[in-house]
Amino acid sequence: MSRPVKQIHLAAHFPGVNNTTVWSDPRSGSHIDFASFVHFARTAERAKFDFLFLAEGLRLREQRGRIHDLDVVGRPDTFTVLAALAAVTDRLGLAGTINSTFNEPFEVARQFASLDHLSDGRAAWNVVTSWDAFTGENFRRGGFLPEGERYGRAEQFLRTAWELFDSWQADDIIADKESGVFLADPAAGSFEHTDAHFDIRGRFTVPRSPQGRPVIFQAGDSDAGREFAASSADAIFSRHSEFDAGRAFHADVKRRLGRYGRGPEDLLVLPAASFVLGDTDADAQERAAEVRRQQVSGATAILLLEQVWNRDLQKHDPEGPLPEVDPLPGEHTIAQGRASVRMYEDRLATARRWRELAEQRTLTTRELIIEVTGRQTFVGSPVAVAEAINRFVQADAADGFILVPHITPSGLDEFADTVVPLLQERGVFRAEYEGTTLRDHLGLRTGAGAGRQL
Amino acid sequence: MVEGVGLAVALDGCGWHPAAWREPEARPRELFSGRYWTELVQEAEHGRLDFVTIEDTLALQSSGRAAGGQPDEPDGRVDEVRGRLDAVLIAARVAPLTRGVGLVPTIVVTHTEPFHISKAIATLDFASAGRAGVRVRIAASGDVAAHFGRRDLPGRWSAESAAELFDEAADYVEVVRRLWDSWEDDAEIRDVATGRFIDREKLHYIDFAGRWFTVRGPSIVPRPPQGQPLVTALAHDTVPYRFAARAADLVHVTPRDARDAARISALVRAEWAAAGRPETEARLFADLVVFLDEDGGRAAERRQRLDERSGPEREFRSDAQIFVGTPSELADLLAEWADSGIDGFQLRPAVLPTDLRAITRGLVPELRRRGLFRDEYRAATLRGRLGLDRPANRYAPTGGVR
Numbered sequence: 001m002s003r004p005v006k007q008i009h010l011a012a013h014f015p016g017v018n019n020t021t022v023w024s025d026p027r028s029g030s031h032i033d034f035a036s037f038v039h040f041a042r043t044a045e046r047a048k049f050d051f052l053f054l055a056e057g058l059r060l061r062e063q064r065g066r067i068h069d070l071d072v073v074g075r076p077d078t079f080t081v082l083a084a085l086a087a088v089t090d091r092l093g094l095a096g097t098i099n100s101t102f103n104e105p106f107e108v109a110r111q112f113a114s115l116d117h118l119s120d121g122r123a124a125w126n127v128v129t130s131w132d133a134f135t136g137e138n139f140r141r142g143g144f145l146p147e148g149e150r151y152g153r154a155e156q157f158l159r160t161a162w163e164l165f166d167s168w169q170a171d172d173i174i175a176d177k178e179s180g181v182f183l184a185d186p187a188a189g190s191f192e193h194t195d196a197h198f199d200i201r202g203r204f205t206v207p208r209s210p211q212g213r214p215v216i217f218q219a220g221d222s223d224a225g226r227e228f229a230a231s232s233a234d235a236i237f238s239r240h241s242e243f244d245a246g247r248a249f250h251a252d253v254k255r256r257l258g259r260y261g262r263g264p265e266d267l268l269v270l271p272a273a274s275f276v277l278g279d280t281d282a283d284a285q286e287r288a289a290e291v292r293r294q295q296v297s298g299a300t301a302i303l304l305l306e307q308v309w310n311r312d313l314q315k316h317d318p319e320g321p322l323p324e325v326d327p328l329p330g331e332h333t334i335a336q337g338r339a340s341v342r343m344y345e346d347r348l349a350t351a352r353r354w355r356e357l358a359e360q361r362t363l364t365t366r367e368l369i370i371e372v373t374g375r376q377t378f379v380g381s382p383v384a385v386a387e388a389i390n391r392f393v394q395a396d397a398a399d400g401f402i403l404v405p406h407i408t409p410s411g412l413d414e415f416a417d418t419v420v421p422l423l424q425e426r427g428v429f430r431a432e433y434e435g436t437t438l439r440d441h442l443g444l445r446t447g448a449g450a451g452r453q454l
Numbered sequence: 455m456v457e458g459v460g461l462a463v464a465l466d467g468c469g470w471h472p473a474a475w476r477e478p479e480a481r482p483r484e485l486f487s488g489r490y491w492t493e494l495v496q497e498a499e500h501g502r503l504d505f506v507t508i509e510d511t512l513a514l515q516s517s518g519r520a521a522g523g524q525p526d527e528p529d530g531r532v533d534e535v536r537g538r539l540d541a542v543l544i545a546a547r548v549a550p551l552t553r554g555v556g557l558v559p560t561i562v563v564t565h566t567e568p569f570h571i572s573k574a575i576a577t578l579d580f581a582s583a584g585r586a587g588v589r590v591r592i593a594a595s596g597d598v599a600a601h602f603g604r605r606d607l608p609g610r611w612s613a614e615s616a617a618e619l620f621d622e623a624a625d626y627v628e629v630v631r632r633l634w635d636s637w638e639d640d641a642e643i644r645d646v647a648t649g650r651f652i653d654r655e656k657l658h659y660i661d662f663a664g665r666w667f668t669v670r671g672p673s674i675v676p677r678p679p680q681g682q683p684l685v686t687a688l689a690h691d692t693v694p695y696r697f698a699a700r701a702a703d704l705v706h707v708t709p710r711d712a713r714d715a716a717r718i719s720a721l722v723r724a725e726w727a728a729a730g731r732p733e734t735e736a737r738l739f740a741d742l743v744v745f746l747d748e749d750g751g752r753a754a755e756r757r758q759r760l761d762e763r764s765g766p767e768r769e770f771r772s773d774a775q776i777f778v779g780t781p782s783e784l785a786d787l788l789a790e791w792a793d794s795g796i797d798g799f800q801l802r803p804a805v806l807p808t809d810l811r812a813i814t815r816g817l818v819p820e821l822r823r824r825g826l827f828r829d830e831y832r833a834a835t836l837r838g839r840l841g842l843d844r845p846a847n848r849y850a851p852t853g854g855v856r
Contacts, residue, residue: 024646032676034550034581058569060657060674067654067672074637074652074676077570080577083546086488106512106601107566114540118488118547137670138569173537175475175482180763182475182482183532189514200603203514203528207486207537297649 008393008429009268009400009442010420011095012044013053015408017061019071019304020274020374022294022406029409031072034084036409041085043409044092047416048430050441051093051124052085053237053402054078058102059135061337063303064312068335070300079111086119093438095124095217100157101131101150102139105198108157109164112214113206121210121437126217126237129154134336149197151224156197158216158232167191168208215438230256233267234444237402241271241377246397268442273377273389273401277414281380288379291406292370301366304373307335308350318366322358327351377401382418389419390428458826459788460739460798460840462556463498463813465491466509467535469805470743471770472517473763475535477756477805486539488547495548497807498555501814502831504839505556507589507686507800510541512562513598517768527597542574542588549582556836558587558686563626564619565593565602572633572673579678584835587684590627590701592619613693620697625664627685627701632660634682635847636672658849680837681844688741690773692721699725703842704737708774712794715740719795737840739798740791741774745805746812750780756805774802781816785824792826798840 015021016031023031030036044052056078061068078096085094094115098108108125116123129150133143145153172188174181192201218229219237229236230253240249246269254264276291278284296304298318306313310328327347358368378385392398405411423429435441468475468482475482484490491508498506515536516529541559549557557578561571571588579586593599594616599607608615641656660671687698688706698705699722707722709715719738726736747753757778761770770776777784788799801817803809821827833839 023644023651024649032580034583038550057674059670060672067652067657069650069652069654072651073657074642074674076580076675077573077577079540079543080546080574080581083543084549084578084581087492087547087550102567103570104565104602104604110512111540111543114543117486117539118543120488137668139567139669140667142668168537173483177476177478177480177482180476180533182534183536186530186532188536198603200601202597202601205512205514205538206540209486299649 005428006394007443008389008423009270010047010049010429011051011053011093011270011400011402012040012049012412013055013272013402013404014040015072015405015411016055016075017057017072019295019300020404020406021072021408022291023072023408024294025407027407027410031408032074032076034081037081037085038088039409040412041089041092043412043416045089047412047420048433049092050400051095051122051438053095053126054081054097056097056099056128057337058099058130059138059337061335062134063306063335064314068303070297070303079115082123083115083118086115086122091122091433091436091441093122093124093215093441094119095126095215095438097126097128097219099128099130100154101129101145102135102141105157105160105164106200106204109161109204110206112161113165113209116209116211116214117206121439123209123211124215124217124438126219127154127158127233128219132336151220151228153197155228155232156195160193160195160198160200162213163191163193164204165208165213167204168206170208170212173207211437211439215442215444226253226256229253229267230262231260235268235270235442238269238271238398241273241398241401243392243395243397246271246392247395250396250398265443266445268399270400270402271377271398272404274374274404274406275378275385275415276376277380277382277385277418279381281384284380284384288376291376295406296366296370296373298366301369303335304369305365308347308354310334310347316365319364322351322355322365322368382422386419386422386426390423390426393428458821458828459792459796460504460737461501461818461821461827462503462505462507462558462739462798462800463810464507464509464741464800464802465494465806466802467515467538467806469809470772470802471757471760471764471804472534472768473760474805476763477760477808479808480805482535485535486537491544492548492551494806494810495552495555495557497810497814499552501818502828503555503814503818504798505558505585505587505684505836507558508541508544508560510538510560510562511591511598512565512593512601513595527595542571542578545586546578546581549578549585552582552585554585554831556585556587556684556839557582558589558684560589560591562593562598563590563623565598565604568626568629568667569633569669569673572630573675575630575683576634576673576675576678579680579683580675584679584837586678586680587686587704587836588630589686589688589706590623591688592616592623594619617693620693622666624697624701625662625666629660629662629667629669631682631685632662632848633669633671633673634678635849636660637676638847638850639677639681642676656850677847680835681847682837684836684840684842686739689722695722696725698722699731699736700729703735703837704739704840706739706741706800708741709791709796710775712790715791715796716794723795735842737797737842738795739800740796741800741802743772743774743776743802743804744784744809744813745776745778746781746784746809746816748780748812748816750778750783753778753780756808760804772802776804781812781820784817785820785826788821789824789826
């Protein structure tokens with residue numbers, strides 16, 4: 001063999017506030033109780049996953065000015081959950097999505113450095129940006145940031161956080177009882193940073209953590225988002241989980257790395273992926289269709305329709321054809337607090353496409369919505385799913401996947417018990433953790449060279 | 455009511471004496487590990503203490519105040535513990551590995567978001583099954599403000615600027631509390647027939663608008679197990695007494711002796727009355743730094759040794775009274791102060807784990823012998839342990855589930 005076979009990275013997304021999560025299933029448990037997180041994290045660790053991932057939402061979503069009540073609502077605080085999970089796991093990476101708009105670098109750097117210490121080097125930060133005044137209503141500054149500046153702020157935020165992480169050297173704490181010297185450098189933690197967004201100085205309070213800097217994820221898909229990832233991230237959480245789109249995306253972001261003096265191994269591409277398993281492929285297909293019906297009730301179908309139509313469609317019958325009226329162009333007023341509304345930028349074109357599809361296949365509104373929104377990425381027997389995942393990774397359509405189960409907290413159990421052993425047998429996924437830190441699991445550099453200089 | 459006296463410890467670094475880290479039992483190289491904090495809190499739990507507080511600030515430790523300077527001014531010293539972890543995350547890290555003891559991290563309100571802190575403490579309450587609290591403090595110094603660069607605070611402390619920060623802190627706690635109530639207890643309905651996960655009539659915008667911020671709500675976290683996790687504040691003077699009495703469920707004070715305890719107790723109780731807060735819904739704890747040993751001579755020697763290490767220019771002073779002696783002598787003192795209107799005590803171990811173990815293995819048995827302290831945890835939640843009810847939800851038409 002000329003080179004060792006490419007290894008797959010796997011992560012687990014705790015199911016939460018979106019309509020992928022099926023709460024109506026009798027097996028569905030609490031999304032808040034800590035016991036659910038313990039079950040989920042221990043399953044991921046038993047399966048030797050790279051990390052567990054938590055999403056973020058800083059304001060409850062609204063539709064037509066009222067709190068959206070059809071999906072799971074509410075989630076616990078990210079940092080608090082991850083620090084508590086550090087107590088009940090030993091190796092699993094702990095990744096949290098933390099917004100760069102409604103936080104400050106000093107505080108976030110303190111929290112991530114603390115989490116990295118308390119987990120012995122397992123912290124990761126998915127840096128996201130937002131600008132909307134809707135979320136801002138929960139915070140001191142309100143909606144202060146113009147949309148165009150959000151990546152600028154995110155980049156400066158991250159650069160500033162790195163300066164804070166780097167403000168302590170690994171050997172700054174001596175703590176020699178005999179000589180009475182605790183600190184090697186009287187100025188340890190000193191920092192000073194000035195740019196268009198931040199003007200801060202002083203002493204950082206957390207000594208250098210095991211990973212030096214936490215692992216950085218980026219999730220945006222725009223050109224600016226990809227560039228940000230290429231310059232600064234260790235992994236990219238992508239939406240491109242289809243084979244051809246995945247290969248194109250993978251090639252695109254890896255191509256950008258050279259500009260920043262980075263190599264292809266410095267940035268992992270990890271698309272989000274859902275899955276449905278069955279004893280046979282046919283059995284899995286049947287279960288997948290049932291899950292889709294659970295995910296998209298009539299009421300949910302109307303709601304998703306409203307996000308494209310930008311109109312109140314409460315009177316529309318989900319079991320009938322698509323509405324005759326066209327979407328309302330202009331500013332989006334129906335849904336608030338969702339990333340997905342931006343996915344349908346050209347609403348008229350989307351509506352045209354949907355009408356054609358519905359006509360062609362005689363679909364009701366609900367059937368159409370089931371068809372066009374979020375089909376499961378991997379459906380099949382454990383063997384078929386293991387093969388598909390491996391094919392994607394070996395063909396560079398991805399470097400691994402962030403799996404999004406639809407049931408809390410047991411939705412990962414079957415995958416851990418059936419698919420993971422097959423991947424391990426094929427020698428494409430670890431049978432044991434080899435290192436202790438998340439950087440070790442992801443094959444990323446640690447120490448002084450970890451992270452990038454912008 | 456509480457049986458006997460309440461008892462808590464305040465954990466900070468290697469202990470409250472600046473030279474504590476040089477003692478034989480101290481573990482200064484483990485200060486930044488989860489295991490260090492877990493073992494300390496488990497020791498407190500072994501003694502069935504009500505709760506631990508975990509110290510925190512948004513500045514590097516400094517001898518500034520003791521040396522007559524500004525509290526958070528960097529001092530360039532290398533002979534004392536410097537650096538610390540976020541207290542909320544330490545509490546979260548410890549929560550799954552403890553069962554009974556309350557967890558009360560310190561947070562600074564001046565530069566942080568009430569929305570973030572409210573959800574963090576609510577989550578700590580879920581992760582600890584009803585044992586969470588939060589100690590709130592202000593940060594008045596310009597040095598800390600420069601870490602955020604969002605507001606100018608005067609370089610030097612003044613009573614006037616501090617009074618404003620306490621007013622802001624009161625608004626902050628009000629927002630945190632409203633957010634905890636912003637979900638009624640039974641808001642999650644999972645009604646498969648109608649497809650509704652929640653009853654949105656049971657979620658409430660808090661619409662707080664004050665001088666410093668407006669917050670819309672509701673929280674993203676459901677109402678925590680205790681309804682309202684315990685809020686505590688340390689106060690040394692009239693303005694902070696007023697703030698603490700209004701905003702906190704438990705007020706920490708620092709009397710010099712029993713007479714002073716009676717004086718302060720009267721002041722705080724007057725503030726409770728003025729705020730319309732019944733005494734059954736609030737607690738008054740006195741803080742003491744302790745050097746504790748079955749052999750009183752050894753305790754005194756330890757203090758002397760530590761003071762010598764710190765050097766003459768760094769005399770150990772504290773806002774709280776410093777007790778040096780035996781568990782039995784300390785029990786006498788606590789009993790006397792308890793008769794002067796103090797409900798409980800928060801002891802600050804001068805050296806960790808030495809003085810903590812002297813509390814759990816010396817003082818606690820002594821108090822039990824005198825019938826002043828319980829054998830076991832009886833109430834499941836921190837509030838319950840302190841004899842505080844689970845409050846009705848301010849937004850629920852019927853007061854909600856209790």
